[in-house]
Amino acid sequence: MRSDPQTGSLGDKKGHALAQAKDSYKWVALSNTTLGVLMASLNANIILISLPAIFRGIKMNPMAPSGATYLLWMLMGYTVVTATLLVSFGRISDIFGRVRLYNLGFAIFTLASVLLFLTPGSGNAGATEIIIFRLLQGVGAGFLFSNSTAILTDAFPPSQRGMAMGLNQIFGIGGSLLGLIVGGLLADLHWRLVFLVSVPVGLAGTFWAYFKLKETGKLTAHEKIDWLGNGTFAVGLTVLLLALTYGIMPYGQAKMGWGSPFVQAGIVIGIIFLAAFIYIELHTKVPMFRLDLFRIRAFAAGNLSLFLSSIARGGLTFMLIIWLQGIWLPLHGYNFEQTPLWAGIYMLPMMIGFFIMGPLSGYLSDRYGARGLASFGMLLSALAFILLTLLPANFSYLPFVVILLIQGFGMGMFAAPNTTAIMNTVPAEQRGVSSGMRSTLQNTGMALSMTLYFTLLIFGMIQHLPVAMYQGLIHVGVPAAVARQTANLPPTGALFAAFLGYNPMASLLPPQVLHSLPAASQQLIVGKIFFPQLIAPAVMSSLRVAFYISAALSFIAAIASYLRGKRTEAVR
Structure with a gap:
């Protein structure tokens, strides 16, 4: 043409x-x-x-x-x-x-x-x-x-x-x-x-x-x-990530959950499944x-x-x-x-x-x-x-x-x-x-x-927050027993409060204790400076x-x- x-x-x-x-x-x-x-x-x-x-x-x-x-x-x-x-x-x-x-x-x-x-x-x-x-x-x-x-x-x-x-x-x-x-x-x-x-x-x-x-x-x-490969990978990675996530949560009296049997078992099981995934993928015809x-x-x-x-x-x-x-x-x-x-x-x-x-x-x-x-x-x-x-x-x-x-x-x-x-x-x-x-x-x-x-x-x-919080609360007139109890609470509460934009001091201290303090101390505790300076x-x-x-x-x-x-x- x-x-x-x-x-x-x-x-x-x-x-x-x-x-x-x-x-x-x-x-x-x-x-x-x-x-x-x-x-x-x-x-x-x-x-x-x-x-x-x-x-x-x-x-x-x-x-x-x-x-x-x-x-x-x-x-x-x-x-x-x-x-x-x-x-x-x-x-x-x-x-x-x-x-x-x-x-x-x-x-x-x-x-x-x-x-x-x-x-x-x-x-x-x-x-x-x-x-x-x-x-x-x-x-x-x-x-x-x-x-x-x-x-x-x-x-x-x-x-x-x-x-x-x-x-x-x-x-x-x-x-x-x-x-x-x-x-x-x-x-x-x-x-x-x-x-x-x-x-x-x-x-x-x-x-x-x-x-x-x-x-x-x-x-x-x-x-x-490859259903077996898909399954072992999904289960292994999910269990491992969940165990690592719960490791940063309080467990019992511990401040973190790395000693939890659930967390430890999850890490082991997750690694085993991921190892099985690698073995399966190396030996299957269609991985x-x-x-x-x-x-x-x-x-x-x-x-x-x-x-x-x-x-x-x-x-x-x-x-x-x-x-x-x-x-x-x-x-x-x-x-x-x-x-x-x-x-x-x-x-x-x-x-x-x-x-x-x-x-x-x-x-x-x-x-x-x-x-x-x-x-x-x-x-x-x-x-x-x-x-x-x-x-x-x-x-x-x-x-x-x-x-x-x-x-x-x-x-x-x-x-x-x-x-x-x-x-x-x-x-x-x-x-x-x-x-x-x-x-x-x-x-x-x-x-x-x-x-x-x-x-x-x-x-x-x-390591650092309990001492700083105890000393800060004592300084503004909080009774020693209450200050010690508040300072020993799990630190995740203070961490999440900082992340969420909350001042948690009003909820951490018992209301009767907070209201018994002088007005200036109350205003300082629930104000903008006290909590940030404590956790900084x-x-x-x-x-x-x-x-x-x-x-x-x-x-x-x-x-x-x-x-x-x-x-x-x-x-x-």
Whole structure:
């Protein structure tokens, strides 16, 4: 067939149309997966700031003996469920379709958000309902997280994947920081709005994904599901994370639960199941996850550096919130009820740093590779942690802004290049499960980070808070017996009070004792200065240890990132 020099051949026209359609579709995939990741990430942290309003809304006292358990489940349940399901969901998506199960995740997440908004109960029943609906929300988030990067890798050519991952991860990590602001603003209006905000976005995203996303990747529909591998991995990781979570709770007369038979048995059982998972995957014909992918140097180094960085930084936001809400903001005149919102606002520089560096580093990684950018990003994070140890409890804000910007730049330089490098190395038919493994290591690292930070904080409070509280109460005229009893209460109460923006002194002291004190002493005890000054030495001693550990982990992550080797050809 002869071609017209003006119009070209029919084949050329078809090829051009297909190229245009493919180019147009990749932006649809980017925008929809970015919306999904934004929604899932925002909801992971939106509850951090809005918990005081939620507890007030369901008429529950978080400082009651059972309050700590409900608080911990509200904080950790979403992350635990998401972490344990990501690899399984990724593998199932490789078989049945990444887009199909991504769409299902959007629908489940939206349904759970509706249920959270409509939570009918109050008190302990209401808290239980919120926890169950949050777990369901975590299931939906698992489908979104495990498939978004795989869908992007399928849709974009290797030369543009870094840019796409950079934009996607801006809204992923940025969404977790934005959740602090959104949660604070909405919680001030009504606690149910914290959950309602996801509903219109979820409905729009669900229908948009259903009608516009399409399967472009290579699937393994002929393969069977490795039920034994899926089961041992899910049970092992769930039991291990739950045991670590309960390890930071009081047990009997002990201030922490590491001596609990339940915690010790959970750690042992979790490790046994995970070891069984590795054995099964090495000996089954169709494994859930091909462990031999870790023989790919870039894949192994990228995931190792991601895991270490997640342990280093996973609890950072939580610790900064405690520092700001429990100490810095009250010392600067903010009422305890206002501190959750303002804590989010004062942490904005970290989000700004990430928003600036995330897409830029993704673009640069397409041209120059991930090795230098990701490694230098982790070195910047290590520097930021070291600088945080130099700040006093009542710091000047400008140095804090600079440190948060450095941390944001470091996060942005690492996230997109590292993710792109990981996904570029795996076979096309393994992208779903590989994305799930990457997200699992990230979320598991974050859960371990929370446990590490919590343990260090509580241990520091056990060492320092009783003496400081006893001396402080004696100084304002509280009888010695009452002061000793109050000072020996489990430190988790003071820790959670700092996190929730409460001044617990009025509830810790018996009312008859408080009211028997001079008016000036009463005003001092329940005011803005007394409680922050009591907990500051204990909190800061623990935070500095945690920041040193995070700096060391970030430095090791930088070395692991550098060991990924030189730039390799991406798998199309």
